[in-house]
Amino acid sequence: xxxxxKDVAEIARLLEESxxxxxxxxxxxxxxxxxxxxxxxxxxxxxxxxxxAARGMAAAEVSAEREPHGTPAAxxxxxxxxxxxxxxxxxxxxxxxxxxAPYIEVGSQVEPDTIIGIIEVMKLMNTxxxxxxxTVAEILVPDGALVEYGQVLLRVAPGPPL
Amino acid sequence: MRIRRVLIANRGEIAVRIIRTxxxxxxxxxxxxxxxxxxxxxxxxxxxxxxxxPARPAESYLRAETIVQAALGVGAxxxxxxxxxxxxxxxxxxxxxxxxIVFIGPTAAQIAAVGDKLAARAAAGAAGVPVVPGxxxxxxxxxxxxxxxxxxxxxxxAAGGGGGRGMKxxxxxxxxxxxxxxxxxxxxxxxxxxRLYLESWIAHARHIEVQLLGDGSxxxxxxxxxxxxVQRRYQKLIEETPAPRLDExxxxxxxxxAVRFAAHLAYRSAGTVEFLVDCxxxxxxxxxxxxxxxxxxxxxxxxxxxxxxxxxxxxxxxEGLRLAPDAARPHGCAMECRINAEDPARDFQPSxxxxxxxxxxxxxxxxxxxxxxxxxxxxxxxxxLLAKIIIGGPDRARVLTAMRRAIECSxxxxxxxxxGLHAALLRDPQFTxxxxxxxxxxxxxxxGAAARECHGG
Numbered sequence: 001x002x003x004x005x006k007d008v009a010e011i012a013r014l015l016e017e018s019x020x021x022x023x024x025x026x027x028x029x030x031x032x033x034x035x036x037x038x039x040x041x042x043x044x045x046x047x048x049x050x051x052x053a054a055r056g057m058a059a060a061e062v063s064a065e066r067e068p069h070g071t072p073a074a075x076x077x078x079x080x081x082x083x084x085x086x087x088x089x090x091x092x093x094x095x096x097x098x099x100x101a102p103y104i105e106v107g108s109q110v111e112p113d114t115i116i117g118i119i120e121v122m123k124l125m126n127t128x129x130x131x132x133x134x135t136v137a138e139i140l141v142p143d144g145a146l147v148e149y150g151q152v153l154l155r156v157a158p159g160p161p162l
Numbered sequence: 163m164r165i166r167r168v169l170i171a172n173r174g175e176i177a178v179r180i181i182r183t184x185x186x187x188x189x190x191x192x193x194x195x196x197x198x199x200x201x202x203x204x205x206x207x208x209x210x211x212x213x214x215x216p217a218r219p220a221e222s223y224l225r226a227e228t229i230v231q232a233a234l235g236v237g238a239x240x241x242x243x244x245x246x247x248x249x250x251x252x253x254x255x256x257x258x259x260x261x262x263i264v265f266i267g268p269t270a271a272q273i274a275a276v277g278d279k280l281a282a283r284a285a286a287g288a289a290g291v292p293v294v295p296g297x298x299x300x301x302x303x304x305x306x307x308x309x310x311x312x313x314x315x316x317x318x319x320a321a322g323g324g325g326g327r328g329m330k331x332x333x334x335x336x337x338x339x340x341x342x343x344x345x346x347x348x349x350x351x352x353x354x355x356x357r358l359y360l361e362s363w364i365a366h367a368r369h370i371e372v373q374l375l376g377d378g379s380x381x382x383x384x385x386x387x388x389x390x391x392v393q394r395r396y397q398k399l400i401e402e403t404p405a406p407r408l409d410e411x412x413x414x415x416x417x418x419x420a421v422r423f424a425a426h427l428a429y430r431s432a433g434t435v436e437f438l439v440d441c442x443x444x445x446x447x448x449x450x451x452x453x454x455x456x457x458x459x460x461x462x463x464x465x466x467x468x469x470x471x472x473x474x475x476x477x478x479x480x481e482g483l484r485l486a487p488d489a490a491r492p493h494g495c496a497m498e499c500r501i502n503a504e505d506p507a508r509d510f511q512p513s514x515x516x517x518x519x520x521x522x523x524x525x526x527x528x529x530x531x532x533x534x535x536x537x538x539x540x541x542x543x544x545x546x547l548l549a550k551i552i553i554g555g556p557d558r559a560r561v562l563t564a565m566r567r568a569i570e571c572s573x574x575x576x577x578x579x580x581x582g583l584h585a586a587l588l589r590d591p592q593f594t595x596x597x598x599x600x601x602x603x604x605x606x607x608x609x610g611a612a613a614r615e616c617h618g619g
Contacts, residue, residue: 088215088228089212089213089214089215089228089231089232089235090228090231090235091231091235120231121227121228121231122227122230122231122257124227146212146231146232146235146236148212148213148214149197149213149214149215149216149222150197150213151213
């Protein structure tokens with residue numbers, strides 16, 4: 001059984017009607033976190049993306065949350081998408097400077113040496129490269145968030161966009 | 163400023179120890195972990211963990227910039243460095259100071275001042291604390307001149323650090339040039355600092371240290387001494403307080419000298435001044451100051467009832483010294499045995515692996531500080547300390563008896579340990595008499611080896 005967009009919408013509706021602020025669901029290695037409003041300390045992924053929506057991850061308050069003890073070489077989602085982990089701890093920036101266009105968006109084509117963002121450690125800017133080729137399917141970390149070593153920044157699907 | 167969230171930049175038993183006090187005080191803990199420590203006990207006890215890098219310390223626990231960035235990122239007001247790693251590198255304290263984060267320890271300047279052994283010797287002299295005869299040497303002729311004055315045997319030591327690295331024992335003055343060359347190369351490699359100094363070699367010395375707390379403005383109190391003479395290649399194995407068979411006048415002089423030294427620096431936080439006590443001459447000399455919480459600090463906590471980590475936190479948040487000098491007077495005796503994952507039968511080779519099952523002693527008067535539970539991994543990248551067993555009691559005889567039982571009922575499966583060696587040491591008549599010198603452990607091991615050869619031959 002896989003979750004469809006309809007299932008997620010139904011779960012979101014249930015949460016909306018309940019007295020709970022947060023809902024965690026784990027199913028066959030897939031983890032879904034729903035939160036009421038924009039509260040929450042952990043970075044909430046931007047997942048309004050079309051490919052993500054097609055996989056049943058619609059709604060602004062839906063976020064895919066990294067396993068807290070995942071490793072940089074975390075298993076690929078669906079066995080197809082590849083994780084791009086943070087090579088070091090620091091502040092993740094999606095654009096070369098404030099206000100500039102992000103290096104990549106969901107749907108961007110990347111090569112292994114494509115710069116996908118910057119991680120700042122004590123004013124030192126480290127460029128982060130994709131390391132894999134394909135199409136950006138999900139961006140899991142918002143601009144300006146603290147990322148840990150090995151935290152998944154984005155997921156890349158093989159080949160050109162659908 | 164009230165500290166609400168602390169970043170703990172360490173691992174192992176000291177991380178567990180710091181988390182325990184923070185929890186008691188209602189302070190949130192964020193633990194930095196390397197990839198190898200994500201699943202370890204401290205990670206499970208902390209309120210939050212942040213992974214700072216791969217297992218190798220140089221890529222994780224020794225990265226000061228990463229640690230300060232992590233503290234800023236998680237909104238921690240303070241960083242506790244524990245011991246080892248960056249605790250005595252001025253760079254972490256300095257970066258914290260620059261970024262408005264409280265470093266739970268001394269100032270960067272104090273760390274630098276006591277980290278440079280020559281500067282520390284000079285400070286001891288200025289504070290009226292005796293130092294071992296010797297001094298800095300720039301060139302060979304200067305060294306030979308000084309060596310002739312203090313006489314052989316003597317020690318060549320590195321100004322940049324301790325732990326036995328860059329240290330050479332010279333029995334004959336003719337061997338001095340070669341020893342200097344070797345020591346300079348070692349010191350340069352280990353500390354990036356080839357500066358050397360000479361010290362007279364004291365054949366029969368005890369290692370006795372004094373626990374201090376300073377408020378940073380010149381007020382310093384001592385919490386008694388610890389005898390750490392049971393050591394091998396400068397690695398301590400058993401520590402106890404009070405130092406057995408120590409002349410009371412000498413004990414008081416040690417305490418006073420340690421306080422004088424730290425007050426001279428207006429030392430802040432917990433620290434320890436180490437002394438060599440010459441058994442034959444009833445004299446003592448300043449050895450070095452450790453500007454951190456020490457592995458063996460629970461020995462002092464057991465006899466004084468003071469939580470040293472809590473006092474570090476109090477000083478760090480500006481509460482100053484909360485203890486009156488008399489409030490910290492020790493009662494009774496305490497002893498600590500360090501249980502390491504190392505194999506005494508194979509020249510103390512570290513023995514990493516996975517602990518399959520473990521059982522630590524318990525009961526009244528027994529404290530075990532550990533990060534090891536069944537399934538714990540002992541990674542090869544870090545020190546091999548598994549646990550510290552600390553026993554308190556009204557007198558040394560009762561503490562010894564209780565410690566023997568505690569060691570005998572400790573079980574660690576999966577990795578070799580030094581539990582057997584501890585059992586033997588606790589029955590060695592010289593140790594049970596008390597007051598051994600720093601050569602005791604080596605002699606004990608030699609006797610054991612000789613006995614085995616006798617039986618074997």
